[in-house]
Amino acid sequence: MDLKDMSVPLSFIQGVMERMEMILAAQAQKGQPLTWTESREGLLMRHIFSRLNAISKPNVGFRTAFVPQAYPPCTLPFSALTKIMLKDLRLETHHKGKYLILRCIVPSYRLINVMSIVEDECGDVIMLTLRHQDESRSWDEILGCGMILAVKEPYLRRMSDGTNGIIVDHVSNYKHISMKDNLTPDRWQERPPECYEKATTCNITGKELAKENMHFSAISSSYTEGLSRCPTEEELCTLKLNRSEAYFMTDHLESALLDIESVEKMSKPEDNLLLDKARVLYEMQKFREYCDTLKPLAVKDPKNEELRKKLQRGIDRLIEQERGRYKFSKLYDEVTMLRPPVLDHATYIGPVAVKSADHRGRGLFTTKEVKAGDLLLCEKALGLAFVDTSAPNYRGTLLVNAQQGTATIGGQVDLLTIMIQKLQKNPSLIPVISELHHGSYEPVGVSFVDDAPVVDTFLIEKVLSLNIFACPLTTRDCWFGSITKNDVRINKSNAKLGSCGLWKVASYINHSCNINAQRSFIGDMIIVRASRDLAPDTEVFTGYDMPSADGYDELQKKFQHYGFECDCAICQDYRDTDKETHIKRNRLIAAASEEIERLTRSKTAKAEAIVERLAACYTKPALEVPRLGLWDIQFQLAEKYSIYFKPEKIVEFGLKSLESLGYVIQGGEIPCESVTLKVIQWGLMMPLVLRCWALLSLSYHLVAPELEGQAKAYAKITYRVCIGEDETFDKAYRELLL
Template identity: 45%
Template structure:
């Protein structure tokens, strides 16, 4: 992290140590900010043209911040209207180079000195609007540019791109395979795509502060949100030595330390807000706990960014993320049951501002997935209008109550979902019996000695008796995995009817209500998920197992089971364009289980 320290004198003639942090890496050398021997006054009596020349010279040397200062001095020297127009055009380009899109746009709002708008002004205005994700306005400016200057090839390409981003923003139509290709090539994987906000809105959520709610009825698998990160700090874990270059941020006031990508994320956000004050409220409106922000918004006309507030907001709102959730999903379903207790840890992280309003619930009704710096949020069940959307901050697993609650202390809340209520109110001797039975059944599977399925059935039935409430209210986290493992055992033993029964029991243990799937049945009766339960990655595997078993004994249900597998895949991975090519891998996993 770039840091600059200097001795300064304040207005009370007191000597202070001035420390500048959060500077942009590799953009501005420390000596360009504070040169040795620099005093707090500038040259005078230079004409606007002289300052402009200095600005141009520094621009050519890529010293953009210095160039901005000189263009500003030139504008302070009462230039002619034409000179002022040229200076603002020059300064706007320099602002674009330094990612100060608000300032560039401000310079370009000044009228042209000719009836016809300047070509450069229109193009730069479009660039500023594009970088602020104001795609509709960007398209309008580019249409004018194309009309006035039809030979501008770059404007034509820019308009095509802006139209595509606007379509994503308004319709939520993405080519997800294209996103994968881009994220595979780009480092960092910051994709050129826009945010889509579906049928959701931010509203008050009682004691939970604010939350995200549906504005209309949605179905399981529907896209609620596809959001580009406000800021994304990427750690390339596939690169040798990625653990050696670690950012460390020490807060001496609170005796706390932030390391790794999260520290880098703070710097990125501070810089982005400082350059573009119009974005400040997007971040500062997020949950920040008990921290009391400063009550000033600017100093001498320059935007004030409360870095301590940003640090607090990042600690409470950032998401750890993989490069692709599809890869994480395949790792999850390839792990054996004893390994799945440990949720995958991610080195990269980001801030997705709309998703930050989604509150936690272990028994969630939405799932998030990632492709590069894009987060995809889909409903995991059918939701009525005005339903609060929730996803888990910590994955609920069997015997994981203490670990979950410890994690939740970071956000200063205690989860009160039905899963946690059951863990909290159940007598310890019952919980101990449940843990013991689960350990026993896992040992049977891990021994791989062909233990009789009848014995496993008895243990699972005994485990079910340790629950007082139906699975539709409290998903049975201790049962669903061994129940699915039993279904796989029956598949290997070529007993499809028993495999179907066990797989459906696995789904029922997670709260699924399914009509028409049990055998025997009347041919032609459709299988319908009347209520979706808790969505887990392994359920795609469960539906594919059902599809294979139905092919043997109830072929009219094969395609229906596969369609439910596809919907589940869409929820867990974020898209279903890769379902068919992943299907082979899932089938291999089934066959090898």
Template identity: 40%
Template sequence: MDVRDVSKDPQYLEHLQKYQQMLADAQAHEGEHPENMKSPQGLILDFTIKQMLYDRIPANAYHFRTSFMPPLYAPCITPFEDLKKATIKDFTFETHHRGFYILLKAVTSPLKQTSIMVIAEDEDGKVLLLQLYNQEDQIMSDGRLAEGTVILVKEPYLKFMADGQCGIRVDHLSDIKFLPEHDGLVPLAWRPQIMEEDITANDWKIKGNDLFNKGSYYLAIECYSKALYSSPTHEEALTIKLNRVLAYLHTSQFEAALRDAETMTDSEQSEKALFRKAQALYHLRRFRESCEVFAVLAREYPENDAARAEFNRAIARLAEQERGNYQFDRLQLEVERRRPPLLDHATYVGPVCVKLTESRGRGLFTTEGVRAGDLLLCEKAFAYAFHDGELPSLGLFLTVNANEKTMTLGTQLDLVSMIVQKLHKNPSQMETFNSLYSGSYKSVEVGEVDGLPIVDTFLAERIMSLNCFGFPRSSRETHIRSTSEREEQRITFHDEFLSCGFWLLASYINHSCYSNAHRSFIGDMMIIRASQDIEPNTEITISYKSPLAKDSMEGRIDLQHWGFECDCIICQVSKKTEDTKLAQRKKFRDDILEAFRSDNKPGIKEIKNMIMALEETYTHPAAEVPRLSIWEGYLKLAGLYAACGHPQKVIEFALKVLESLGYIIEGGDIPHTPGTRLIVKKWGFIADPLIECWMMLFSGYRLLAPDLADAALGYAKLCFKICVGEDETFDTYMTSFQGF
């Protein structure tokens, strides 16, 4: 939704064709044993040169990297005890070697491109390229993949590489394990000299502490775990476990941290234990429980200033979670300061619930009646991949999915990795995530093997691609830029975005071109507000793609990616309208907008005639079916009259803007009857430029009907709240509006 889909863009088609050819060439070697492989020295030299060249890419270079999704394959779900050991000579190209595993040792430092790569050797001394996808960037520097690391790969997939060499690609996190040097699976020739039986629990703890202090938290966890299996005293065990809790917190393994913290009895709940337990609960978004633990901590250890500050933070999150008490103006300030704009705030679920729809699976429904502008949902992103246009050196990914024949430009590849990592670290969220719509993809039904979670990367990718949202850093920022920049430079409200994120609950909201709710963003917080008055037990809808997009004809939006057709009233009428009339309507609209852009603008009378001709292509009343092709012309005409200082005409055409979009307005006509109120009897289609429309009405009424000005300003503020997500910064916005 609003992501940069370039599947039909000729500029990028060559990448899809190139990959399809590479795939065909590779599959032609299926079943062959690797031959004519480079010597280990030659392969390592080539890789080292590649590392050196990659390091020399200018910091200010704007580039995108191309990532190809491989043919789909399932993660290994066979228990390790049932796998057989093999080496490279046993493998064949383009084959998933089910029932086998291989041990490899890294013989170079890693390189990060679209994957994390390293040259590795097997026990026979044969070398190949190992490509690891969806790994954390920290693996490059925290020692887990240092030269000499031993890696276990389950059911390896041997690829025929473009240069004729062989490589192993690993997409599923559970298919790989980094073995600590003391692991019994490490071959004798690759083991250190010190025998582990000579190491005490305290030795392991000290080693873990040293690694922790170096930022090697995963390796520290391995040492702490080994210490706990090395017969520590009771006091040693408590200290070791507390240290492991802290390491788990540093690696975002919050469920594991809480599990360790909860194994301590009440008498063992020290100051550190309580503090770390409360932190784990906080990061798991269990704010009420976190506050309860912090309350005990505050009572037992009142001098702990850090705990008091954390307690206050948890209280603020609880107020947001339970009552929707946000200080939105502060959120806007936080977004301006943060890169990426990840905000520490809670999810608020308003008067909504998930229910089955009649024909589109599950959806989000109101539990009570709501008014336009009411907050339905304010959700913290489950995962959020931000592209900062001010830092082009970070680059972008062109993700080519030959399975679906789609291409996207943006941060989707990063988003998949973030989702997979989060599920792997905190697997209790997997059931909710995996139940979301995934199209026709069928995943394995095993959630855990050998005590470790199984996260299907391709299921995550399918769910992500069908449910993610493209977004601006701030909807308010985007709106202000769109109204302040010159016409040809404006960001429009139907832009596709390079950043993308995933919001679990918002994923249940189904599409309608004529939606009754509107989404906006403040950093990684998605805000859903009602854009119309909604009755209880009514399904909430948003637009996956805006029907206002330049290249769309009314009701003719391509929704094939999601596998359905919209049946809203706009689409129903469009299907009954001849294509020639829709094309004629689009041409009229384009001609009108071009007339306003032209240096030699036609006269106002001629523009009015053009708009009237466009009006005549419609037959249904606008109050029933919004006239999406005409409102922009009216808005520009109102702006033209505002520039000429004709407030009565501004009011006339601003009201026509609203009426063309399905609004029913009472009491707004000029001349005005004193005592008559300005009321929106029915809300219509919502769009960002309507804020400007209401502000023009406010300016006009202030001159010709002052008793209506406050009502118009109130509706401008309400429209701002719906489109931007909040109205706390409206007064600042209003001061920049150029009225009469």
């Protein structure tokens, strides 16, 4: 994870600091009884003004989300909890074993969270905040005026604006209840006529709600209600199929499939039911079952062009999923069209498996021999928060952790909500997320209570903080742009990123500065390719950050968050090398850099002499420990010679620079003794290696034409490793040589 800070207005930061201090100060009031500083009318008026503000200026300024102190979600059913009233609540306290019954008395609004004013049956009022609500739902559907809610184990908190409020951090800690629910207080119970509606009337109401896009309400208050009203077999099928449609529309894919399958079992399924089933299976990325469902239909109706296309779409996904064959040009096309860039492609997990990696916990290992450039995986994100900083309605989101004193800008807040919603709607994913690395956080170990999934906000937050990757829209555009501009030495390409995502298998890959694989992105797909030839059962490493010759301490600081210290060959060597040698190397690097800058066509000896002295400061073989500082200088020299059009020198220092990274290359020296150029062993992959091969190829064109194509072929493999694909290599290569 490498989200970087971006510029934020100072006044905004001051405001955040004040609110942070207020939150920390409020913790001192823990356990004190709740007192009302405002009248009911005052609270309502303030809410109405805030709501108007939110409606009139929906896209202004930064948004801030504060990370509260972690506490577990409730794992007890309502029957095991006792009711509590607002007046009995204590400040900054998690009321274990209790529940509140609240009625919303004004229309709600949303900033990051959905907020409204609620009362209990004593008539006391307070602000209620529901965190991590579905972005696609209307405020009224989430927390509408008159709705009754049961909130488990409420947490009363001093809000960042100084007032008191109840914040529901875990989406599974509350539910809407109907008038006739046993939990609803007697005095609130009405017996509206619809209580006596028949199943078929419920179905009609549900369809009307669905037409209004109120699919959530259609599911709970109509179709599900109708199913409890002794429907006939025909009514039951209709209700379930309509509910399945509403589930599908709201991404409750597992529930949508269950409803369809239960109808499918009742009688010989109609074609439409099978088409609906296939649609759900496709969204669930069950492409084999999707194809199996459609095949009999296509056989029965061979002239149906639409059906044939649908089946072909499934077959294309199967080829991706099972063989790792992608048409990357299609992925790029979709990236330009889709926002968020969630692509219509399948996940391929290649010759790799998750295994124990000793002190590193778990890691990803090769299951067979692979060559540099081979695809290890091409995985769709479980969740992606796309932040388009160039969009006119762009709003930065600041995630503030008052306890840790940290703030991060980017998509993390949105990604947390995306993942929480995904898990609540598709509970089979809960164990998948719980299994990912979560440091010392203790998950609750209960997945269902009161027939609803238990979703732990703080667990997901922890998992995200340790497992997400920042991602560009495409690595090609982001990274290649900086290679041609020749400024990747300070790899700033990630600095302006706010987008981030979670990839299940890729998140098991551990860090090493001495990488043997490289990750790249196209939309929500992460692509990992081997950057060296790897034997079976080799642990795969990518870099969380790029190593540099002098950034050791800075680099280690970044790993503190993940709780490890890098013990790769480069870091070990850095620790083992005495201070004197470090000083000497740094002095020579600076001197060489200066001399290369001054180098002219005829005066080259001095620069080369310094580079030679620098090379003498490295004792361990480059094969074991890549010599980053030396590589950098040697490549700078090769680049400089390209300005003076000295192909022999470019080849000499280009090859030397690759050797400094641990590459073992046979042939290629000028004068040329052999007509083959062969990489016997791949070294450390750095962004500029691609440009190095391009320069070599260009130089061979002039002095050893038979080697030009071979060098270009290595440039192509390097491109595939770094960019993720090589379909766009030829066009990019021409640009690279400009």
